[in-house]
Amino acid sequence: MxxxxxxxxxxxxxxxxxxxxxxxxxxxxxxxxxxxxxxxxxxxxxxxxxxxxxxxxxxxxxxxxxxxxxxxxxxxxxxxxxxxxxxxxxxxxxxxxxxxxxxxxxxxxxxxxxxxxxxxxxxxxxxxxxxxxxxxxxxxxxxxxxxxxxxxxxxxxxxxxxxxxxxxxxxxxxxxxxxxxxxxxxxxxxxxxxxxxDPVFHIxxxxxxxxxxxxxxxxxxxxxxxxxxxxxxxxxxxxxxxxxxxxxxxxxxxxxxxxxxxxxxxxxxxxxxxxxxxxxxxxxxxxxxxxxxxxxxxxxxxxxxxxxxxxxxxxxxxxxxxxxxxxPPMKFEFQSHMGDEVCQVTAQQPVQAELMLRYQQLQSRLATLKIENEEVKKTTEATLQTIQDMVTIEDYDVSECFQHSRSTESVKSTVSETYLSKPSIAKRRANQQETEQFYFMKFREYLEGSNLITKLQAKHDLLQRTLGEGHRAEYMTTRPPNLPPKPQKHRKPRPRSQYSAKLFNGDLESFIKDSGQVIPLIVESCIRFINLYGLQHQGIFRVSGSQVEVNDIKNSFERGENPLADDQSNHDINSVAGVLKLYFRGLENPVFPKERFNDLISCIRIDNLYERALHIRKLLLTLPRSVLIVMRYLFAFLNHLSQYSDENMMDPYNLAICFGPTLMPVPDIQDQVSCQAHVNEIIKTIIIHHEAIFPDVKELDGPVYEKCMAGDDYCDSPYSEHGTLEEVDQDASTEPHTSEDV
Missing domain, CATH: 1.20.1270.60 (Arfaptin homology (AH) domain/BAR domain)
Incomplete structure (x- = not known):
């Protein structure tokens, strides 16, 4: 076509x-x-x-x-x-x-x-x-x-x-x-x-x-x-x-x-x-x-x-x-692209292990959610019954008002004992409204839980059917027949001895300039590892990892090595996430400069979220180009991670709670408690509207985060594809690229 x-x-x-x-x-x-x-x-x-x-x-x-x-x-x-x-x-x-x-x-x-x-x-x-x-x-x-x-x-x-x-x-x-x-x-x-x-004797x-x-x-x-x-x-x-x-x-x-x-x-x-x-x-x-x-x-x-x-x-x-x-509307149908005839989840060998891990995570998460939601449901039903008992009390019989006697009491004294004139009515009304408030809170909680269960159960059942079929049939290969295997490439970082800028507890801009790494290797490698193995991991960035493993990974990066370069998920995902947070938290100058803190916090007063995002963009465009590229890369990743919040429980607000103090620490002269909530709201806004806030590659040339990272070649620039023979000739005439050219 x-x-x-x-x-x-x-x-x-x-x-x-x-x-x-x-x-x-x-x-x-x-x-x-x-x-x-x-x-x-x-x-x-x-x-x-x-x-x-x-x-x-x-x-x-x-x-x-x-x-x-x-x-x-x-x-x-x-x-x-x-x-x-x-x-x-x-x-x-x-x-x-x-x-x-x-x-x-x-x-x-x-x-x-x-x-x-x-x-x-x-x-x-x-x-x-x-x-x-x-x-x-x-x-x-x-x-x-x-x-x-x-x-x-x-x-x-x-x-x-x-x-x-x-x-x-x-x-x-x-x-x-x-x-x-x-x-x-x-x-x-x-x-x-x-x-x-052709015959070569005459050539x-x-x-x-x-x-x-x-x-x-x-x-x-x-x-x-x-x-x-x-x-x-x-x-x-x-x-x-x-x-x-x-x-x-x-x-x-x-x-x-x-x-x-x-x-x-x-x-x-x-x-x-x-x-x-x-x-x-x-x-x-x-x-x-x-x-x-x-x-x-x-x-x-x-x-x-x-x-x-x-x-x-x-x-x-x-x-x-x-x-x-x-x-109810019609079901959404799968819209195939360019004649793609596969209309079901494919459990091919490259993604089989990932799907199996995701299936197990969904199974565990669903079991917990169903138990929790069942308890909420029981509480909701009991509260509803209490409200129904309150509003169905039989207090409408006024026959006592028509009991006649020879007394000459006034009419008011006759009806003084009616239901609405009793002193307990105010208390009963207050109890009813308090019970209603609790019911609506539980009802909302039950709906949110059941909605989440419905979505996760649908994914779980589809994966269960797919993996069940996959175990009974041979898995298809993703590589066309009669073609050589894909070559394996590993990024070889520039030795630490060739540059003096500090990695941890150093200055980000100075490190990028000295090392030649547009995206610091530690940032790129940690994000890639989480992209491959941790998008559905529950509590990512919130649950602490092993301090011993965090120190080992940190020391490896300090030596110029890349401990996460292989394609084996033999590292604790929480430890890798901890290393990434540790790096940004320890920067000598935060990625959000302290002199811009008050300007950024003032954006909270803008109620329209899109206008707030444009105002934040205006402030961030004053930052150095190298820092802006790293921020664009990081927040694109955080936005992608938040799209799996149904499974990892980390929506933009929860991620903002984790990264707010790390990326935008509150100055000592400010009130820590009141300012932190505003900081979290700013980080949340940037995560949600990162595409509107950060310039695209046309405005800011540099690496961009990709949602689907492969097991290798993850560092290739989107501009490095050689599509013509002339480009191959040009590559052949130049010197080999070093790791800094990636």
């Missing part, structure tokens, strides 16, 4: 991915709008209920007063009659008169009952609706925070998928290019061999010498292109494996969010709403049933509606109302 066609195909793949991500992003926004609209509808409904019962309370109180006036009017009229005197004496009345007095007493009783009803509406039912409205708003805000966190995590997963997909496409394109160049070299070799087979000695020289040059070019092809092929395989693993984890995360997390978030928004509304309406029902039993037939309809307050069915109806917002 031609280059324009390949670029067109790449653009189509990226456009398809961006379109799918755009649809998911739109769904997330629509989901939040739906939940917010649902909460607004609830608040409006509760406000309408409050207004309704406030008006009804006024009507009931006015009715009660009118009944009282009516009874008092006729009672005053009858007090002067003989019948009334007889009534006061022995209460023996004629039946018509007795009925009359009973009727008046009934009016006074009804007046009292309606006053009681008005008071219940005003001081009990309305207050309940106000509390439900407050609770609903509070629940939505807390759920919204978790929702935004889940959305950020989901978009982070999608961005990670996009990054590894582009990395895979890039390395696969390089592999195809290297293969094409190798085939071209083979054709030149065959053509040259054909010429060499002059000088011409034969030139032919032999040309054959050697072509063979040399072929060997170099063979080595480059094998290296690029290995990078392509690793990048494809990482893409497939991330793809599996992304699909699992997206599926879990739409199938499980959305439902749980809606439950959080609904937490206590239905039960509290049930209590409020049952308070109203109790008052009405005790006031007038003749209205039972009409109230039964309302009771049936109250009995139907059930959060699960409401949630189902709610999600059915917005199918486009809550329907």
């Amino acid at each position: 031609s280059t324009p066609s390949r670029f067109k195909k790449d653009k189509e793949i990226i456009a398809e991915y961006e379109s799918q991500v755009k649809e998911i992003r739109a769904q997330l926004v629509e989901q939040q709008k739906c939940l917010e609209q649902q909460t607004e509808m609830r608040v409006q409904l509760l406000q309408d209920l409050q207004d309704f019962f406030r008006k009804k309370s006024e009507i009931e109180m006015e009715y009660s007063r009118n009944l009282e006036k009516l009874a008092e009017r006729f009672m005053a009229k009858t007090r002067s009659t003989k019948d009334h005197q007889q009534y006061k004496k022995d209460q023996n009345l004629l039946s018509p008169v007795n009925c009359w007095y009973l009727l008046l007493n009934q009016v006074r009783r009804e007046s009292k009952d309606h006053a009681t009803l008005s008071d219940i509406y005003l001081n009990n039912v309305i207050m309940r609706f106000m509390q439900i409205s407050e609770d609903s708003t509070r629940m939505f805000k807390k759920s919204k925070e978790i929702s935004f966190q889940l959305h950020e995590d989901l978009m982070k997963v999608l961005n990670e998928l996009y990054t590894v997909m582009k990395t895979y496409h890039m390395y696969h394109a390089e592999s195809i290019s290297a293969e094409s160049k190798l085939k071209e070299a083979e054709k030149q070799e065959e053509k040259q061999i054909g010429r060499s087979g 002059r000695l000088e011409e034969r010498h030139q032919r032999r020289s040309s054959v050697k040059k072509i063979e040399k070019m072929k060997e170099k292109r063979q080595a480059k092809y094998s290296e690029n092929k290995l990078k392509s395989i690793k990048a494809r494996n990482e893409y497939l693993l991330t793809l599996e984890a992304t699909n699992a995360s997206v599926f879990k969010y739409y199938i499980h997390d959305l439902s749980d978030l809606i439950d959080c928004c609904d937490l206590g709403y239905h039960a509290s509304l049930n209590r409020a309406l049952r308070t109203y029902l109790s008052a009405e049933y005790n006031l007038e039993t003749s209205r039972h037939e009409g109230l039964d309809i309302i009771e049936n509606a109250v009995d139907s307050l059930e959060p699960r069915s409401d949630k189902q109806r709610f999600m059915e109302m917005y199918p486009t917002a809550f329907c």
